Amino acid sequence: MNNLLSLEQGVAAIKRDDPWTLVRDAEAPLPEGALILPLALWLSRRIAPDPPHDAVWLGPDDEVEHLQPWLEVLPLIALDFPSFRDGRAYSQAYLLRTRMGWHGELRAVGDVLRDQLSHMRQCGFDGFAVREDKSAADALKGLAGMSVSYGRSVIEPRPLFRRR
């Protein structure tokens, strides 16, 4: 994917050599290379005798719990923001990270914009496929957010009252 920001060991950078291709249209012929597939398609390919090493993306209507049996084999999970105003992926990210124990890359895809990146980061995303018409360099400025957060989050499980 292009226009990607990634967070590695707490350091954010523009990632220029990302191998993954996001497949939105499950009907169209699949491109070559490393693919991020919608859940149903991913599952259908998974049951093949020699399953490919695909990644999966979930829409906000998909239940993250469906991924529980596959966490060992998934190389990457992406969560889709069909609109940046749809906040369901924040809760999906929380559940994947905190409850289901997903430690691999969690990538935000879709309507991913600078002013929401810090919320995504706090909810456990570490890959951010910034919308292609926006500048990734500019979006990078939104990743840090504010220095204070009251509540707990994925990256800081202790609420402020346990730290202040």
Added chain:
Amino acid sequence: MYRYDEYDRALVFERVAQFRDQVERFIAGDLSEEEFLPLRLQNGLYLQKHAYMLRVAIPYGTLGAQQLRTLASIARDYDRGYGHFTTRQNMQFNWIELQQVPDILQRLAEVDMHAIQTSGNCVRNITTEAFAGVAADELLDPRPLAEILRQWSTINPEFLFLPRKFKIAICSAHQDRAAIMMHDIGLYLYPDTDGQMLLRVLVGGGLGRTPILGLQIREGLPWQHLLSYVEAVLRVYNRHGRRDNKYKARIKILVKALGIEAFSREVEEEWQHLRDGPAQLTTDEYQRVAAAFVPPPYQALPDTDLDYGTQMADSPAFARWVTRNVQPHKVPGYSSVVLSTKPGIAAPPGDVTAAQMDAVAQWAEQFGFGEIRIAHEQNIVLPDVPKARLHALWSLACAQGLGSANVGLLTDIIACPGGDFCALANAKSIPIAQAIQQRFDNLDYLHDLGDISLNISGCINACGHHHIGNIGILGVDKNGSEWYQITLGGAQGKASALGKVIGPAFSAAQVPDVISRLIATYVRYRESDEPFIDTVQRIGLEPFKERVYGAMVQPA
């Protein structure tokens, strides 16, 4: 009052800087209208008919004198010299320039204030009753938990893009003056037999186009679990609330669709993962916050004051004001005073000028401990006034136009800004309120009528809470002209009820006559001191309808 420490302060100042940058990027064209919209809403900024409106948060309705002076200075320097108190204890400024908003927010931050999440699809200002901490009928002080909730909900990253707005209220008195049954989450705080704080949790209340009273999902929740439990409710809502239709997106619709039992099960299941974890509140944290709400240094005063008795006897006008506007206090010799913002034709309900704000700030220091409250009914409360000084305060309040002796009476109208300001409104609210206030300008008659709540909303979004007014007036659009539908029998508090429509709508000019006829019907049927709402409940709607529709008023 809660005072900011370095964390709270850092947060509001960083937020101002962040929004300043967002405003600049919007003006430069780097942010589209659509992208900017939720950013400005979550900083309290609406675009209305004529200008931007900024809604400033007044957490649980509590203000310090210096904070109120700051609001006055904003009214003077950036608006047209006045502000408007809302039913959710906030203040709105109606004539704001976008470019100036960062400077206004900076000025607010300097006195521990902000406009964060006063709008948008997120957790809004946490509200409670105006007499918290001082009411004679209070069980426990709800303010420490309200402040703890305020902090928890502020910029909580998971819950900033909910399906719809989310309102939480908490109350802990015999009378519910915080309308907790009308909230997405209503919390009732009470002590168990050992004095431990427990919470009753209601969900799914709300007005708007589908008015529903909240239903209980939890009884006896120990206070330590407040945040984890609210988190569980919000996560269930964020995941499963409808997003396909904004009119069906409030949590009440989800609760209705699932049924309260199934919804409770979902919440309990979610909560099992969270309980006893890091979100569990600690006694240290409770005490840190509660220390900000310790009672002020009250004097030991006799509960009856001779001069006060004499002043009551000498001045019927003062005595009348005391009957309506003065509330009993926990501490002997003290009272809480309600300053009515409903003088009638002189000003729309809830509007207060900069000069009045400065005067109130001065009185708060002169007669009390420098604290001011904003009531859900859009009035101002001075919580700690010695009885011996009530007369002096009353005289000053009258001179400032804040001495109307009409709290709880027919002219203490709750009204939204309506079609004069709001882009959503179908009809105007303020001229209707003023026409009714003009019609009922005889104080003796009003006092004889006693408690009657009248609420006006300019549209179905119900910001004037017309469903829970004893008399409710709703502005509706009929072929491009403004009409008003009347409901009867609504009530707030523990005996909350939703009003019922009496029949076809009326023109603006007909409304005062309709109200007169409703009141005449009440006067005819009431038994001794029976309040309006009791008469309505006893005799039903028919006699009122007959009087209104059977006579001269031509329904549309």
